[in-house]
Amino acid sequence: MTVAAFCFSDALLTWFDQHGRHDLPWQVADDPYKVWVSEIMLQQTQVKTVLAYFERFITRFPTVESLGQAHWNEVAPYWAGLGYYARARNLHKAAGLVAQQGHFPENLAQWIALPGIGPSTGGALMSLGLRQYGVIMDGNVKRVLARFLDIDDDLSKPVHERQLWEIAESFCPEQRNHDYTQAIMDLGATICTPKKPLCLYCPMQQHCLAHQQGTVLELPYKKPKKPVPIKSAKVLLIQSGDQWLWQQRENSGLWGGLWCLPIIAEDLEFQQQCQQLDLKVLAQKVEISHSFTHFTWQLQAHVFQIQPDQQEHIQTELGGLWLSPEQAIGMGLPTAMKKLIAAVEV
Numbered sequence: 001m002t003v004a005a006f007c008f009s010d011a012l013l014t015w016f017d018q019h020g021r022h023d024l025p026w027q028v029a030d031d032p033y034k035v036w037v038s039e040i041m042l043q044q045t046q047v048k049t050v051l052a053y054f055e056r057f058i059t060r061f062p063t064v065e066s067l068g069q070a071h072w073n074e075v076a077p078y079w080a081g082l083g084y085y086a087r088a089r090n091l092h093k094a095a096g097l098v099a100q101q102g103h104f105p106e107n108l109a110q111w112i113a114l115p116g117i118g119p120s121t122g123g124a125l126m127s128l129g130l131r132q133y134g135v136i137m138d139g140n141v142k143r144v145l146a147r148f149l150d151i152d153d154d155l156s157k158p159v160h161e162r163q164l165w166e167i168a169e170s171f172c173p174e175q176r177n178h179d180y181t182q183a184i185m186d187l188g189a190t191i192c193t194p195k196k197p198l199c200l201y202c203p204m205q206q207h208c209l210a211h212q213q214g215t216v217l218e219l220p221y222k223k224p225k226k227p228v229p230i231k232s233a234k235v236l237l238i239q240s241g242d243q244w245l246w247q248q249r250e251n252s253g254l255w256g257g258l259w260c261l262p263i264i265a266e267d268l269e270f271q272q273q274c275q276q277l278d279l280k281v282l283a284q285k286v287e288i289s290h291s292f293t294h295f296t297w298q299l300q301a302h303v304f305q306i307q308p309d310q311q312e313h314i315q316t317e318l319g320g321l322w323l324s325p326e327q328a329i330g331m332g333l334p335t336a337m338k339k340l341i342a343a344v345e346v
Contacts, residue, residue, distance in 0.1 A: 005171040007207060008148065009180055013173075015203035016183035021047075021190075025054060027182070032104050032129030033064045039124050040091045040116065044084050044293075047189065053082055067092065068099030072257055076332030083335070085256055090116025108134070119165075127181040135172045136181055137165055140188025145171070146220035147192060150209035154221050228296055234270040235301035236262040236318075237286070237344065238279070240311050246328050247320035254292075255334045261301065262318055270302075277314055279304045286343045290336035301340050 021027075024047070026038035037057060041050045057078045061067040067075070072092060079088040094114040098104060105111040111122035119137070126134030142155055145167055153160040173180055191198045197216055199205055210216045238245045246259045264270040274280075286301040306314065311322060323331070325341045333341075 008171050008204065009173045011203045012183045012187060013176055013179055016179060016186060020183050020186045025051070032125060034058060035129035036125055037091070039121050040087050041082065043087055045082060064095050065099045068095035073331065076257055077330060080258060080332040081335055085258060087116060089251060089256060124181060127178045131178050133174055133177050134181065135169050137168055138185065140185045141168060142220055143194065144184055144188045144192045147210035147216055148204055148208050150213055150215060150219070152215070152219060152221050154223070156223065228294070230296045230298060232298040232300065234264045234267070235299050235340065236264065236273070237301045237303045237340070238306060238314060239303065240306050240308055240322065242324050243322040244325060244328065245314060245318060245320050246323050247318065258334050259328055259331045260334065260337055261340065277317055286340060288336065288339045288343055290339065297336065299336060299340065301344070303344060
């Protein structure tokens, strides 16, 4: 370990002992399952959001066996609203594999072999889950190291990311490895934040090159943002009494495995579908907008009221189930569908 690396890790651990987060519900020794669930939930999601979901999820699925042996329809409601649903499907699939094996992975390669686990998550599970040596490279670590060393390279390029991995490995100590892992995440999450870093309170301020150069807010390097495309689609909101027709989406793709109202992208297909189903009496139209990472979706829900004797025909044509909004929410709905429910019920 270089002198700079030693000074970094020593200062970081001293700060962590006084100011780090020590009471998170997944910070439990010898429980890699809780660490695993938390790490997957924390991908693209802040701690404050994860806390409420984590407690409910662990209460329902307290062990990797209980999660691995559950049906996806049992799991989906406990992830609905967190977004990035491929995370949940991979976690569920991987838990099934671990439950079959009868033990957790014992090294980094075994962790990475599971669905949804890359080198950084695998490193976190080695360090925080198994209390062995592990190195992570999440957004917090990239930001902290890029600023500390005033690295202005485009870290999305493999060559620069590999170089940063080498730096992260050289900084990461063998002793108190799990504390260091938590500490560098905490520093990035609470002090070395993306937009309003609290440099005055940072234990690295004296040696931080970006602070000395006045480049803190410019790092890490960010590509110019492209305009977010806007897409539109029609939604069939077919009501019969207090029940609506809901479809379960395919496991792959957007909102995979969750229940949604029928969505039709093309106007002509929408018109043809309405004619085929004999949907003529339009009760109302409801529009909502929902933003994803790469696009914004404008959804226009056309609300149709039908008679009970039409239910069987429509269900035969579209599949799905007739459920009240409350029942559908219990099955697991994406946030956009909850927005539609609220808009219709207003």
